[in-house]
Amino acid sequence: xxxxxxNYNKLNASYLFADIAKRVQLYQESNPDKEVIRLGIxxxxxxxxPAVIQGFKRGVDxxxxxxxxxxxxxxxxxxxxxxxxxxxxxxxxGADIDADEIFVSDGAKCDTGNFQELFSNNITIxxxxxxYPVYLDTNVMAGRTGGFKDGRxxxxxxxxxxxxxxxxxxxxxxxxxxxxxxxxxxPTGATATRDQLAAWVDYxxxxxxxILFDAAYEAFIRDENLPRSIYExxxxxxxxVEFRSLSKTAGFTGTxxxxxxxxxxxxxxxxxxxxxxxxDMWNRRQSTKFNGVSYPVQKAAEAVYSxxxxxxxxxxxxxxxxxxxxxxxxxTELGFDHVGGENAPYIWIDGNGRDSWEFFDLLLDKAxxxxxxxxxxxxxxxxxxxxxxxxxxxxxxxxxxxVKDVLKKR
Ligand SMILES: *Cc1c(COP(=O)(O)O)cnc(C)c1O
Numbered sequence: 001x002x003x004x005x006x007n008y009n010k011l012n013a014s015y016l017f018a019d020i021a022k023r024v025q026l027y028q029e030s031n032p033d034k035e036v037i038r039l040g041i042x043x044x045x046x047x048x049x050p051a052v053i054q055g056f057k058r059g060v061d062x063x064x065x066x067x068x069x070x071x072x073x074x075x076x077x078x079x080x081x082x083x084x085x086x087x088x089x090x091x092x093x094g095a096d097i098d099a100d101e102i103f104v105s106d107g108a109k110c111d112t113g114n115f116q117e118l119f120s121n122n123i124t125i126x127x128x129x130x131x132y133p134v135y136l137d138t139n140v141m142a143g144r145t146g147g148f149k150d151g152r153x154x155x156x157x158x159x160x161x162x163x164x165x166x167x168x169x170x171x172x173x174x175x176x177x178x179x180x181x182x183x184x185x186x187p188t189g190a191t192a193t194r195d196q197l198a199a200w201v202d203y204x205x206x207x208x209x210x211i212l213f214d215a216a217y218e219a220f221i222r223d224e225n226l227p228r229s230i231y232e233x234x235x236x237x238x239x240x241v242e243f244r245s246l247s248k249t250a251g252f253t254g255t256x257x258x259x260x261x262x263x264x265x266x267x268x269x270x271x272x273x274x275x276x277x278x279x280d281m282w283n284r285r286q287s288t289k290f291n292g293v294s295y296p297v298q299k300a301a302e303a304v305y306s307x308x309x310x311x312x313x314x315x316x317x318x319x320x321x322x323x324x325x326x327x328x329x330x331x332t333e334l335g336f337d338h339v340g341g342e343n344a345p346y347i348w349i350d351g352n353g354r355d356s357w358e359f360f361d362l363l364l365d366k367a368x369x370x371x372x373x374x375x376x377x378x379x380x381x382x383x384x385x386x387x388x389x390x391x392x393x394x395x396x397x398x399x400x401x402x403v404k405d406v407l408k409k410r
Contacts (some may be wrong), residue, residue: 009071010140012148016376020360027364035175037399039327040370042186042346043403044251046319048300049312050251055303059296061391073292075106076283077259081298084305085259089244095231101263101279103286104301106293108216108245108258112139114289115241115260116178116211118268118281123177125159128169130377130384133352134215135180149406151379160380162190163350167339168196175207184213185223188375189340191226195382197233204239208269216258219249219317221343237263241278246343250304250313257293257301320345323396324389331402334407345389348374359385365401 010051024036047267048056062068076082082099090097107109113134123145127135129152136153138143146154157176158171167190168180180199206213211230230236230328245258252258261281267275274353303309324341331349341347349357354374363385365368372388374381389396 002387005106005141005143007141007143010145010147010153011137012396018371020370020372023361023364024370027368031368034368035370036364037391037402038394039391039396039399040372041388041390042248043253043390044316044320045390046251046316048251048255048310049316051303051306051308054295054298054367055306056255059299062299063295064100065170070295071215072296073298075290075292076289077102077293078295078298078302079176081305082259084302085244086314088124088305088310090229090231090261093228093232095229096237097231099231101261103282104257104259104260104293104298105286106256106258107292108214108243109134111242111258111260112185112212112214112293113181113244114285115152116142116144117174117179117285117360118278120271122150124175125178125180126159126169126172126176127180128161128162128182128185128380129158130381131180131365132182132186133377135212135214139149156206161185161190162380163339164339166190167348168192170175170198171203173187175209177207177209179209179211180214181203181211184217184344185346186217186344186373187346187372187381189342189344189346190348191221191223191343193225194227194233197227197230197236200237201230201233201236209266210238210266211236213240213242215242216245217248217344219313220321220345222321223343226343231263236282237265238267240283240387241266246301246304249317250301250309251316252301255297255300257297257317263404273379276379281378305392319393321395326393326396326400327387327389334404336407341389347387347389349385351383351385355381356382356385362406363403366406367399368402369399 080120086097086099116138121164145192161169166187202244213230221228230240237262242261247254262279264279266278268278327347337350339348356375371388374384
């Protein structure tokens with residue numbers, strides 16, 4: 001008899017996006033003449049920049065010629081791309097990361113989800129609340145948690161991210177082995193200072209713990225004092241893995257390319273305390289289960305790191321950040337506390353005691369505006385909504401005018 005991995009039955013059936021879609025459809029059916037504006041999605045809206053398209057096309061052309069055709073590439077990614085990443089994203093910022101420490105992949109969702117395979121099943125895991133659900137669900141699937149009860153999985157150390165602490169989790173009071181962090185944060189848009197990250201690095205070093213640092217939104221950082229990589233913090237190379245993605249950085253959500261940095265100095269331990277190289281383990285895992293990213297996509301990714309590419313992606317991100325500014329201004333005028341939107345595409349809005357689904361329904365029914373209810377990201381999000389800046393300035397202006405009309409009257 002073929003039996004199931006019953007850990008899947010523990011998964012809290014996430015109806016979040018299906019539930020949102022259902023409510024939006026219902027609204028549209030009863031208001032066929034109203035135009036819905038979607039500020040809920042975490043997906044880019046601008047097309048790939050011209051430099052990236054040129055790189056992409058060059059890659060495709062090479063695939064059409066005998067002399068330049070390529071079959072299987074290196075599982076780690078082509079050296080031309082890893083060298084460009086190491087130079088532009090790390091070495092230029094004083095982070096001593098080598099091309100050999102970079103693993104190119106088809107995105108950060110897979111890597112953040114797959115990485116937990118390298119750990120034993122009896123580690124203690126600390127996960128923020130609210131959170132990008134992938135970190136949690138992949139550990140549930142692997143059997144590292146108990147059942148789902150009162151909005152939480154048993155056996156996970158949840159780190160509450162609260163308004164009074166600027167949505168920065170506290171260091172756990174009991175030792176943990178694995179820590180997931182994401183800055184700039186999805187869903188809150190909160191950022192971490194150098195000192196705050198240094199405290200986590202110190203904690204990990206003292207506890208022989210590992211930090212999985214998701215930097216999918218680092219390109220949105222405009223405050224030059226904020227670190228863009230955890231490797232800007234001394235000592236981080238020994239205790240942190242960093243995930244990056246070209247999805248939000250360069251519009252690659254449909255093109256698919258990201259990478260993970262696993263420094264050679266990063267160690268993990270056997271049950272009796274001997275050191276193992278995490279880099280070697282991830283290399284083994286990727287070479288066994290992954291066959292690399294398509295060559296034209298890696299050429300497109302390489303173009304992101306050219307001078308024109310960097311200027312073009314910066315302009316695209318500025319476009320989204322200008323939208324975020326309009327959302328923030330509106331919320332300030334209306335008296336709703338919020339964070340994010342300055343160095344991140346998301347604005348996390350306190351509903352002033354309103355339940356997140358109630359706030360969602362109000363904005364949909366009265367303004368035709370779709371946001372994301374905070375509850376979907378964890379218990380601590382129950383009284384917040386997330387508004388995304390991924391849309392056109394025209395739509396954002398229209399949406400905010402409607403939201404003003406609705407919320408002013410209350
Ligand atoms: C969008 C996002 C990613 C990127 O996922 P890809 O698979 O690279 O598209 C990773 N982490 C977070 C928190 C995200 O919001």
